Amino acid sequence: MSRESVLLFGLGGIGGIYACILQLSGKCDVHVVARSNYNAVKEKGFKLISPKFGNHDGLKFAGVWKSTEEAAASGTKFSYVLCANKALLDAKPSLSDHLQPIITPSLTSIVLLQNGVGAEEPLHKSFPETTVISAVVWTGGKPLPTADGVEQFNREGLTIGVDYRKNGDKAEEDATLEKLVGWLKAGKGDCTVTEDIQSERWVKVIWNCCWNSLTTATRLKTGPFFESSSQALPLCYTVMREVEAVAKAKGLKIEDGTVDKLIKQCTDVAYPGLPSSMMADNFAGRPMEVEVILGTPVREGQRLGVPVPTLTAIYTIVKALDYGNQNAEAAKA
Amino acid sequence: MSRESVLLFGLGGIGGIYACILQLSGKCDVHVVARSNYNAVKEKGFKLISPKFGNHDGLKFAGVWKSTEEAAASGTKFSYVLCANKALLDAKPSLSDHLQPIITPSLTSIVLLQNGVGAEEPLHKSFPETTVISAVVWTGGKPLPTADGVEQFNREGLTIGVDYRKNGDKAEEDATLEKLVGWLKAGKGDCTVTEDIQSERWVKVIWNCCWNSLTTATRLKTGPFFESSSQALPLCYTVMREVEAVAKAKGLKIEDGTVDKLIKQCTDVAYPGLPSSMMADNFAGRPMEVEVILGTPVREGQRLGVPVPTLTAIYTIVKALDYGNQNAEAAKA
Incomplete structure (x- = not known):
């Protein structure tokens, strides 16, 4: 029997590393959808620079495709589609639109390697028969400036679990996760499996x-x-406490002391501290992950009657910055 | 008896127009402190372009000075010092520091032609014997690009009143205001006198x-x-309602419907709507009037136990933008 196939959708810093881990595992055929860097990856293969996985040059994937449509047209059936594209809930085409051509209902599982919360729900709606695996990514990866590979610059790790579907077969979904985790571990990937991935996701979104x-x-x-002011650190506590309250109202398990721990993880970093992917996107004028990071917590807070005044203000401001970036004429008006 | 003297401190768009109005009144000797444009004003006089007051070239003031110290050293005693400089509560030197050399306690009154709230209090502390007159400015004025005059581009008007001092003589303070208003009116200035200038100031700060x-x-x-989003307009209501609640808790008179009226005044403006002076300062990297516009309402809300979560978040963000503008290395870190 020939090996099973996986598809990496979104070959940026994170997608590139997990494509390499699976490729190095030798357990499956790895296909990638490379949009901005198709030509380089198709011709020269892929480069990995990593203190953990070693340096590799010219990794050859089983398939390099420009789109999910092209991947589907090749006739390959995928056991897993790992989504490491940017999480933009209001993007058109949506992630579901992109995945439609390559989902084989009896076979394919969707794996989210994305930031934020709320991305699973539209997938369950679009693919009610499909297992959705969700992972919190703790990996530092960035594309090489030459666009033909990735560099791992910080730890690698996933907290991963099934986002169980209603009326699904839990044992079957768990087995699906277990197989993927086995492959990732064979490639030296660091996986912590959890039965409660939503709590983990919400801690990260705090x-x-x-x-x-x-x-x-x-x-x-x-x-x-x-x-910048004596109000800065207190504002961080306020934001985190609002998100924590929303998560708890959802019935998720957030351990006591989580906010203090998350604040300390940041204040412990030497000056000038941390930038963020959203900050980088804003400076570069790229779409920002506003909805999965801020929009879902705001909407869940409003739905559940949890006061989120600070989150709402910050969401509205970041949303407007995003709007200005995507609408040059409005920004210059 | 020779005419009384007034000093305009801050010869920008607003200060320039009120220097011209008083000069054109013929009722007093007008001195100006011109910092960035001293040479032009000293040599060529001052230019006014105005649909209301007409166009004037080479207006010659009684005194043009580089600083309040220089104005004081000239020996002139001032009946009024009109402050139209930027309102920066945390600036060093402070406004009190600037005014110290030119205040003659038995004679001089201070007149604030500035944005925001909270600027009177430090002046009362520094000059307890001095009448402080406070005005809400509805005038559109901007410096000419040639830096030797001003253009009036929108209506001209002041709502003006005494910010009565504790244990002061109200009749005497009112007479002081009346004299200045008489001069301004003689110069065709539009003045609405009020006994409750703080309520007017707080409406403008809403x-x-x-x-x-x-x-x-x-x-x-x-x-x-x-x-930019469906949350944008609701956020405006939230901000305004928080400031309104603080003003009411201070015992000020805010008429019913004020917030709706202020929102409508803005939404009625044709696209692309209004910019703001603070927005222009931010783009230009100039210090912003954060404290008199946001800081005082936040602190008064906290002092009085009025919830101001949205204001606090926005204050902290704008404060950080101001900090980044004033600390280039921090912003680039």
């Missing part, structure tokens, strides 16, 4: 809601932001 | 807290901001 949005709105890394 | 801060934080004029 972090992201605060640092991503405030570095974006203030255009400062965390260190100078803390120095 | 306006400024919203539009100045949100145009600054989002880098959009009001029109594109309204289009």
Whole structure:
């Protein structure tokens, strides 16, 4: 029997590393959808620079495709589609639109390697028969400036679990996860499996809601932001406590002391502290992950009657910055 | 008896227009402190371009000085010092520091032609014997690009009143105001006298807290901001209602419907709507009037136990933008 196939959708810093891990595992055929860097990857293969996985040059994937349509047209059936593209809930085409051609209902599982919360729900709606695996990514990866590979610049790790579907077969979904985790571990990937991935996701979004949005709105890394006024650090607590309250109202498990721990993880970093991906996107004028990081917590807070005044203000400001970036004429008006 | 003297401190768009109005009144000797444009004004006089007051070239003031110290050293005693410099509560030297050399306690009154709230208090502390007159400025004035005059581009008007001092003689302070108003009216200035200038100031700060801060934080004029998301306009109401609640808790008179009226005044403006002075300062990297527009309302809210979560978040963000503008190395860190 020939090996199973996986598809990496979104070959940026994170997608590139997980394509390499699976490729190095030798357990499956790895296909990639490379949009901006198709030509380089198709012709020269892929490069990995990593203190953990070693340096590799010219990794040859089983398939390099320009789009999911092209991947589907090749006739390959995929066991997993790993989505490491930017999480833009309001993008058109949506992630579901992109995945439609390559989902084989009886076979394919969707794996989210993305920031934020709320991305699973539209996938369950679009693909009610499909297992959705969701991972919180703790990996530092960035594309090489030459666009033909990635560099791992910080730890690698996933907290991963099934976002169980209603009326699904739990044992079957768990087995699906287990197989993927086995492949990742064979490639030396670091996986922590959890039965409660949503709690993990929300802990990470407590972090992201605060640092991503405030570095974006203030255009400062965390260190100078803390120095900018006596209100700066208290505002971070306020933001995190609002998101924590929303998560708890959803029935998720957030351990006592989580906010203090997350604040300390950031204040412990030497000056100038941390930038964020959203801040970088804003400076570069790229679409920002506003909805999965801020929009879902705001909407869930409003739905559940949890007061989120600070989150709402910051969401509205970041949303407007995003709008200005995507609408040059409005920004110049 | 020779005519009385007034000094204009801050010869920008607003200060320039009121220097001209008093000069054209013929009722007093007008001195000016011109900092950035001293040489031009000293040599060629001052230019006014105005649909209301006419165009004037080479207006010659009684005195043109580089600083308040120089004005004081001339031996002139001033009946009024009109302050039209930027309102920066945390600037060093402070406004009190600047005024110290030219205040003659038995003679001089201080007149504030500035944005925001909270600027009177430090003046009362520094000059307890001095009448402080406070005005809400509705005038559109901007310096000419040639830096030797001003252009009036919108209506001209002041709402003006005494910020009565404790244990002062009300009749005497009222007479002081009346004399100045007489001169301004003689120069065709439009003055509405009020006994409750703080209520007027706070109504204007309800306006400024919203539009100045949100145009600054989002880098959009009001029109594109309204289009940026469905949360944008509700956020404006929230900001204004928080400031309104603080003003009411201070015992000030804010008429019913004030917030609706202020919102409508802005939404009625044709696309792209309004920019703000704070937004312009931010783009130019100049110090912003954060404390008199946002800081005082936040602190008064906290002091009085009025919830101001939205204002606090926006204040902290704008404060950080101001910090980044004033600390280039921190912003680049």
